Amino acid sequence: MSVVLELKDVDxxxxxxxxxxxxxxEVEEGMTFxxxxxxxxxxxxxxxxxxxxxxxxxxxxLFHGEPVDQFSAHKRVGMGIALVPEGxxxxxxxxxxxxxxxxxxxxxxxxxxxESVVELFPLLRPLMKRQASSLSGGEQQALAIGRALMSNPExxxxxxxxLGLAPVVIKRIYExxxxxxxxGHTILVVEQDVQHVxxxxxxxxxxxxxxxxxxxKPGDLSSEAITAAYFGM
Amino acid sequence: MIWxxxxxxxxxxxxxxxxxxxxxxxxxxxxxxxxxAHGDLGILAAFVALFIIQSFGLPLLWASIVTIIxxxxxxxxxxxxxxxxxxxxxxxxxxxxxxxxxxxxQNALIMKFSADSQGLDAGKIENxxxxxxxxxxxxxFPLIVFVIAIAVIAALQxxxxxxxxxxxxxxxxxxxxxxxxxxxxxxxIYSLAMAIALAIVAVAGIxxxxxTTFDPTQGSFRLIYAFEAVIMGGMGSMxxxxxxxxxxxxSQTIGTQAFGAGWGLVVGHLVFLTVLAVRPxxxxxxxxxx
Numbered sequence: 001m002s003v004v005l006e007l008k009d010v011d012x013x014x015x016x017x018x019x020x021x022x023x024x025x026e027v028e029e030g031m032t033f034x035x036x037x038x039x040x041x042x043x044x045x046x047x048x049x050x051x052x053x054x055x056x057x058x059x060x061x062l063f064h065g066e067p068v069d070q071f072s073a074h075k076r077v078g079m080g081i082a083l084v085p086e087g088x089x090x091x092x093x094x095x096x097x098x099x100x101x102x103x104x105x106x107x108x109x110x111x112x113x114x115e116s117v118v119e120l121f122p123l124l125r126p127l128m129k130r131q132a133s134s135l136s137g138g139e140q141q142a143l144a145i146g147r148a149l150m151s152n153p154e155x156x157x158x159x160x161x162x163l164g165l166a167p168v169v170i171k172r173i174y175e176x177x178x179x180x181x182x183x184g185h186t187i188l189v190v191e192q193d194v195q196h197v198x199x200x201x202x203x204x205x206x207x208x209x210x211x212x213x214x215x216x217k218p219g220d221l222s223s224e225a226i227t228a229a230y231f232g233m
Numbered sequence: 234m235i236w237x238x239x240x241x242x243x244x245x246x247x248x249x250x251x252x253x254x255x256x257x258x259x260x261x262x263x264x265x266x267x268x269x270a271h272g273d274l275g276i277l278a279a280f281v282a283l284f285i286i287q288s289f290g291l292p293l294l295w296a297s298i299v300t301i302i303x304x305x306x307x308x309x310x311x312x313x314x315x316x317x318x319x320x321x322x323x324x325x326x327x328x329x330x331x332x333x334x335x336x337x338x339q340n341a342l343i344m345k346f347s348a349d350s351q352g353l354d355a356g357k358i359e360n361x362x363x364x365x366x367x368x369x370x371x372x373x374f375p376l377i378v379f380v381i382a383i384a385v386i387a388a389l390q391x392x393x394x395x396x397x398x399x400x401x402x403x404x405x406x407x408x409x410x411x412x413x414x415x416x417x418x419x420x421x422i423y424s425l426a427m428a429i430a431l432a433i434v435a436v437a438g439i440x441x442x443x444x445t446t447f448d449p450t451q452g453s454f455r456l457i458y459a460f461e462a463v464i465m466g467g468m469g470s471m472x473x474x475x476x477x478x479x480x481x482x483x484s485q486t487i488g489t490q491a492f493g494a495g496w497g498l499v500v501g502h503l504v505f506l507t508v509l510a511v512r513p514x515x516x517x518x519x520x521x522x523x
Contacts, residue, residue, distance in 0.1 A: 053410060077416035089411040091404045102404050105397070106416030151416060 003065070004029050004155055004186045005050065010059035012042075012049050019045040021210045022059065027155075027188065032181050034197045035190045037207035037230060043190040044086050046207070047157045050188070051083035052076040063155070078106040082153035086160045088144040092133035096124060099132050099143055103150030110152025111183075117146035120176055138169035145176065156180065158189040162196060174200055194226065208232045234368040239490040240483055241371060247462075247482025248379035249444065251475040252437035254459035254466075255386060256430030262469040263406045263426040264320060266327045270334040272459060273452030274431055275438035277338050278304050280449075282439050283351055293355055293443075301435045308431030312424040320423070335452065342449035350446040353439065378440050382475065385433055390471050402426060406469075461505040467515025476516050480504065 005027040012020040020042045027033045035043045048054040050061055052073035060067045068076060073083075091099050100114050118125050121142040127135060132143060141161055148156060158177075162170040170193075177200055181187060191197040198204065198218045205215040206229040214221065214229030257271045268274075278300050285296040319326040355374070362372040393399040405412040405422045413419055441447060441455070461481050466473030481501050488500025508515070 051414060053413070072418075073410075073413045074416050074418045077414065083414050085411060085414060089408055089414075091407040091411065093407050094400070094403060098400055098403075102400055102412075102415050102417075105401060147415070 002029050003027065004031075004063070005188070006062040006065070007050075008060045008062065010049060010056045010061065012045055012054055013057050014045075019210055020049070020056075023210075023212060024059075025205060025212065025215070027186060029186055030181065030184060031202045032177070032187045032189065032200050034201035034204045035188070035207055036192070036194050036197060036204060036226070037213075038192065040209075041207035042210040043207050044159055045210075047083055047159050047188065047190055048085075050155075051081060051157055053083075074106075077151050077153075078108055080108065080152070080154035081157070082148040082151045082155070083157040084144050084148045084159060084161060086163070088137075088140045090132040090135070090140050090143050090147065092131065094132055095129055096132055096135070096143055097128045099147050100150050103147035104152075106151050108152040112149045112152050114150075117149055120149070120179065121146055121172075123172075138165050141165060141169070141173065145173070149180075153185065155186045155188065158187065160190060160192065162191060162193050170196060194230070206230055234366065236487075236490070238369050239486045241369075242375065243483030243486030244479050245371070245375035245379045245482070246486060247479030248375075248382035248475070249437060249440060249478070250458050250462045250481050251478030252378075252382040252385060252440065253434060253455050254462035254474045254478055255389065255437075255471060256432075256434045257456075257459045258463045258466075258469065258471060258474045259389065259426055259433075260430045261463070263402050264423045265324075266316065266320060267331070268316075268427075268430075269328060269331040269456065270338060270452075271331075271430070271434060272454070272456030273335045273338040274304070274307075275434040275441070275455055276447060276449065276452040277342065278431075278435035278438035279353065279442035279447050280342055280346055280351070281435075282442065283346075283353060286353070293353060297436075297439050300439060301432050304435035305428045305432040308428035309424045311431075312427035313420060316427065317420050317423055335456075339449050339452060346449065348448055348450070350448045351442070352446045353442040355443045359443065374444065378444065381436065381440065382478075385436065386471050386475050389429070389433070393471075398425070458501075461501070465505060465508045465515055467517040470515070470517035473515055473517035480508070 003026050008024055010020055010023045011018065023046065035046065037043055045054060049056055052071060056069065060069055063079060063081065068079065091102065094102065097114065100117055123139060124142055124146060127139060132140065135143065145161065161173055174196055177187060189197060201218055204218050204221065205212045206226060208229060213232065214225060253275055257268060260266055260268050281303055282296045282300040285291050285299055286293065291299065316327060316330065319330045359374050362370045364370045393402055401412065401417045401422055404415065405417060405419050409419050458481060462477035463474050465480055466477030484504040485497040485501040489497030
C-alpha cells in the first residue's frame with residue numbers, strides 16, 4: 001500500500017495561539033483514518049491544514065510524497081484533496097443541482113457526476129431544483145458530501161459529518177462512507193461521536209490539545225484507553 | 234401630455250443611472266466591497282475615450298470599444314494588484330483605499346485635461362427624435378441609452394444565472410472559503426468582477442459624455458446617484474438597480490418640471506430618503522446576487 005498523505009512535524013498557529021503541536025502521521029491508500037477528540041483539540045484545524053485553508057508555521061504536508069505547502073486550497077482540489085467542511089457550508093442561494101455542478105468546477109476526471117451522486121444519496125433526487133438554504137440538516141450534509149465527491153477526490157476529508165443529525169441520517173452517511181472506501185477513496189474523518197466512527201475506521205488517532213494522545217487500530221484499543229486519551233485523564 | 238413627456242425623459246435618464254450603478258452592485262454583491270472610486274472610474278473612461286479620439290483620430294464607436302477593453306483590464310489589475318489586499322481584515326480598509334483612489338483619479342484628470350467641461354460628439358444621432366404625438370417626442374439617443382442599459386443588465390443577469398463562471402461568482406458571494414474548496418480562486422473571481430464592473434461603468438461614462446458635458450469632478454455626483462439607485466433597488470438585485478435608476482431619474486425630471494430648475498436633484502434625493510425610510514431593504518431585497 002502506498003502512502004497517500006503524510007504530515008511531518010506540523011505546527012499550526014492562529015495568531016499567537018498554537019492549535020497543532022508537531023503533528024506527524026501517515027495515511028495509506030484506501031484507508032479510513034479517524035480522528036476523535038473533544039472540542040478544541042485541533043481536529044478541524046488539522047483537516048483545514050491538509051485542505052490548504054490553513055498554513056503550517058513549520059513542518060510539511062506531503063501528498064503522494066510531494067510537499068504541497070505552497071499550494072492554496074483551490075489548487076489542492078485539482079490534485080484530488082476534497083474537504084467537507086464543518087457546518088456543511090452548502091451555497092445557500094444556489095440550487096441543489098448548482099451546488100453539485102460547482103463541485104466539479106476544478107474539472108478533475110473521474111466517475112463522479114450528478115447522476116452517480118444522486119444514486120449514492122437518493123434523498124437528493126426530488127430536491128434538485130430547490131435552493132440549498134431550504135434543505136434540512138441531513139439533506140444539506142448529503143449535499144455537502146456529494147458536492148465534494150463531484151471533484152473526484154482521491155482523498156476525502158470529512159469534518160464532523162454526523163453533528164446535529166438524526167440517527168437514521170447518520171447511519172445512511174456511514175453506509176455511504178463504507179461504499180466510498182470500497183470504490184478506492186481514502187478517507188480522513190473527524191468526529192466527536194466515537195461510537196459510529198469506530199465501526200468504519202481502520203485506524204484511530206485521538207487528539208487532545210493539539211497533540212495526538214493515542215493512536216492505533218480500533219481493535220487494539222480498549223475503551224478505557226480511548227476515554228482516557230479523549231478527556232486527558 | 235407634458236407630464237407624460239417628462240416622465241418618459243426621466244425613465245430614459247434612469248437607464249443611464251442604472252448603468253452607472255450596475256458595476257457598483259456587482260462588486261458589492263460578489264465581494265461585499267464598497268468602491269467609492271466607482272463614479273470617478275466612469276468619468277476616467279470618458280476621458281480615455283476622449284484622449285483616444287483626439288490622439289489617434291479613431292471614430293467614436295471604435296474609441297469606445299477600445300476604452301471598454303482598457304477599463305476591463307484596468308479593473309482586473311486594480312483588483313488583483315491593490316484592492317484584493319484590502320479585503321478580509323475589516324470593512325473600512327477598502328472604503329479608505331477607494332476614497333483615496335477617487336481623489337487621485339480626480340486630480341490626475343485635472344492635471345492632464347484641466348477642469349474644463351468636455352464633450353464627446355456622436356454626430357446627428359444626438360439631436361434627432363421620434364415623434365409620438367404633437368406634444369410627445371422621444372430623443373433617439375436617450376432611447377438608445379435605455380436599450381443599452383437593459384441589454385447590459387439582462388446580459389449580466391444571464392451570465393450570473395447560467396454561465397459556469399457566473400455560478401462561481403454566486404458561490405463566492407455566498408461563501409468565499411467554501412468556494413475555495415470547490416477549486417475556485419477567489420482572487421481571480423474578485424478581479425474578474427471588478428473588470429466586468431469597470432467595463433460596464435465605461436459604457437455608462439461614455440454615454441454620459443455624449444449626452445451631456447463632463448469634467449473631472451463629475452464622478453462624485455455619479456457615485457451618489459449610483460448608490461441611490463442600488464439601495465432603492467435592493468442590494469444585490471440587478472433588475473432592482475434598473476428600477477432604482479428609473480425611479481431616481483423620473484423623480485428628478487418630474488421635480489424639475491413641478492418646482493423649477495434646481496429642484497429636480499432635491500426631489501430625487503427626497504424620494505430616495507423616503508424609500509429608505511419606508512422600505513430600507515429596497516424594492517427587491519436580496520442578500521445575495523442573482
